[in-house]
Amino acid sequence: FAPLLKRTEITSAISFPLIVRGDILGVLNISRTAEDVFFSESDKEMLGIICGQAALALENVRSLEMAKKTTRMRTLFEQYVAPEVAEILLAGDANIMGLGEIKKATVLFADIRNFTSLVQHLELSDLRMFLNEFFQVFTDTIFQHSGTVDKFMGDAVLAVFGAPVQLENASRAAVRTALLLRERFEALRSRWAEHVENFQTVDLGIAVTSGRMYIGNVGSNRRLDYTVIGTPVNIAQRLAAESSQCRIYVTAPVREAVCGDIPTEDVGNLLLRGVEQRVKVFSV
Amino acid sequence: FAPLLKRTEITSAISFPLIVRGDILGVLNISRTAEDVFFSESDKEMLGIICGQAALALENVRSLEMAKKTTRMRTLFEQYVAPEVAEILLAGDANIMGLGEIKKATVLFADIRNFTSLVQHLELSDLRMFLNEFFQVFTDTIFQHSGTVDKFMGDAVLAVFGAPVQLENASRAAVRTALLLRERFEALRSRWAEHVENFQTVDLGIAVTSGRMYIGNVGSNRRLDYTVIGTPVNIAQRLAAESSQCRIYVTAPVREAVCGDIPTEDVGNLLLRGVEQRVKVFSV
Structure with a gap:
């Protein structure tokens, strides 16, 4: 005044x-x-x-x-x-770090093979455009089968089926997702290969595993991640790295859950880095 | 009525x-x-x-x-x-997917070696408790040096320095973070090793790289990730997998930025999977 x-x-x-x-x-x-x-x-x-x-x-x-x-x-x-995770987190009480449970679920791990060398030949703006298209295809396909996109990691995607959203047959949903992903990825890849030669050598590794895992919050009070941890998750990651020519690798419990619907082929008992017992693997 | x-x-x-x-x-x-x-x-x-x-x-x-x-x-x-990312995202306009830029930054990648086999011997509840302590140590140390925690991936952490928060010498901040992480991780590991034998073989791989990368949103309209992509990020991940006995691997531009402060040792030119040219590596 x-x-x-x-x-x-x-x-x-x-x-x-x-x-x-x-x-x-x-x-x-x-x-x-x-x-x-x-x-x-x-x-x-x-x-x-x-x-x-x-x-x-x-x-x-x-x-x-x-x-x-x-x-x-x-x-x-x-x-x-992820929308379903947001709902859980917002409904949760003050003890946010304690939010989580140990339960049976199915995970799908997919990563692009030969991607590191591709990155060296792509403009960063093109790389980003490609990754956006890749993630768009992946999230659409995963959502379509009621899965949750847990994480993108560079050229890889981790999706969870059967948790937190309950599914009647989580493994079947995951394998159907994998089949559609393979098809849609190939369409995306060949479209890019018309303009960028290096996309010809690019491939998608996909693996589906199931079993008991921890699903929930991991992290510190300053930085949290709602994710899945456990041996099935590690096996999925290793198996995706082993699969090639767009073969989908699945473990025995997954095969059992989908066997009636989707034919599988015996790949044998694979020795995976860090995993003590050989893992019985099938391909779809 | x-x-x-x-x-x-x-x-x-x-x-x-x-x-x-x-x-x-x-x-x-x-x-x-x-x-x-x-x-x-x-x-x-x-x-x-x-x-x-x-x-x-x-x-x-x-x-x-x-x-x-x-x-x-x-x-x-x-x-x-991450708080600094939240600020950027909330201030952004409707075109959220376009949010990002190509700039020079430093990344720190750390992952626990021999962790997959450790997981098989741990109760899921113990595994989670350990990961929470691990992430607590990591976020505290990264925040302390004004870095941003980009992502946790199972037993790995990706941190960014110099973006989105500007730093005078991002590489120096990252290497100082790495030195402190190594020390704090060793304290955490040996404490757990007193009760769980398998922690004796656990090791931390750390690498720091710098260069031009894309930092911003990647993903689809249904699922986004604010992250970094580019060759320096891929090299950091590969180098962390090569380093052992808690050695910190850094690339030539990082060494140049910290040379006056922190002594480094020549490791040689390493051939990394997916990376065409050999990478000149130093250890700290």
């Missing part, structure tokens, strides 16, 4: 706080410079009404903006942690 | 909507069953005042709950995508 008080031409002034529910949103100042004309009681009354309306209007805008911000944040959150 | 209308003992009734800013939050019904006593005009007036107050109180609670929800979501969002 200090600068206003210094202005000697002001003969009459009135200040009205804009109050909504006890919060002062602002103050409305009205000054008159005409000589001998002062604010009357009825002016004050009318201004009181106007300020009440103005404060309410301001509050409405504030409320609306907050609602918009909340909606936007929710949308973003769902994009970054 | 239908059930109320059927109750013949009601002689006089009054309904008041609870309105705040045009929204009807609810309706207050008051009925009288005493004979010959009806609601008067003054009753109506008083109820009007009470309902106005009640509606305001309800709205206050709603507002407060929304504010609490927004705050909680923001906290969660920051935990899952």
Whole structure:
């Protein structure tokens, strides 16, 4: 108010706080410079009404903006942690780090073979465009079969079936996802190979495993990850690295779950780095 | 109202909507069953005042709950995508998928060696407890040096220095982080080794690389990841897999940036899977 008080031409002034529910949103100042004309009681009354309306209007805008911000944040959150995970996290109580359980689930691991050398020949902007198309195909296909996209890791994707969303036959859903992924990836790859030669040597490794794993939050209070951990996850990653020519590798429990629907071929007992016992593997 | 209308003992009734800013939050019904006593005009007036107050109180609670929800979501969002990334994403406009840039940055990749075999001997609950302690040590150390935790991947961590948070010497910050991580990891490992024998063979591989990379959103409109992609990231991952006995591997540009502060040793030109040219490597 200090600068206003210094202005000697002001003969009459009135200040009205804009109050909504006890919060002062602002103050409305009205000054008159005409000589001998002062604010009357009825002016004050009318201004009181106007300020009440103005404060309410301001509050409405504030409320609306907050609602918009909340909606936007929710949308973003769902994009970054998966919608079904967002729901669990937002419903959870204060003990967010304890959120998780040990249960049987199926994981699908897919990674692009020969991708590191491809990256060296691609412009970063092209690389990013390709990865966006790749991830679009993958998320669409995984969502279509009610799986959850756990993570993208460079050229790899980890998806979970049967948790947190319950599925009648999680392994069947995962193998059907794998079959469709293989087909759609090949279409994507050959389209890119028309323009960039290096895409001819690119291949997709896919593996599906199932078993008991921990699914839930891992991390620290400053940085969390809702993910899956356990031997089946490690085996899926190693198997995807072993598979080639777009063969889908599955373990015995997965084969058992899908056998009636999808024919499989015996690949043998593979020795995987870090895994002590040989793993019985089938290909689809 | 239908059930109320059927109750013949009601002689006089009054309904008041609870309105705040045009929204009807609810309706207050008051009925009288005493004979010959009806609601008067003054009753109506008083109820009007009470309902106005009640509606305001309800709205206050709603507002407060929304504010609490927004705050909680923001906290969660920051935990899952890193605080500095959350800030960028929330400030961004509608074109969220386009958010990103190509720039020079430093990455640190660390993964636990012999972890897959360790997982097979650990209870899932112990595994989770160990990973939580591991991630706690890592995030604390990375945050301490103004780095961003990009991702946890099972037993591995990817951190970025110099983007999105600008740093004067990103490589120096990353190497100092690596040195402290090595020390803290060894303390954690030997503590666990006292109880679980398999922790004796566990080791940490760390690599620091720098160069031009894409940093920003990758993914589809249904699932996004704010991450880094490019050859330096792939090299860091491969180098971490090569390093052992807790040696920290760094590339030539990183060595150049830290040379005055931290002594390095020439490891030679390594041939890394998928990387065409041999990479000049130094150890710290």
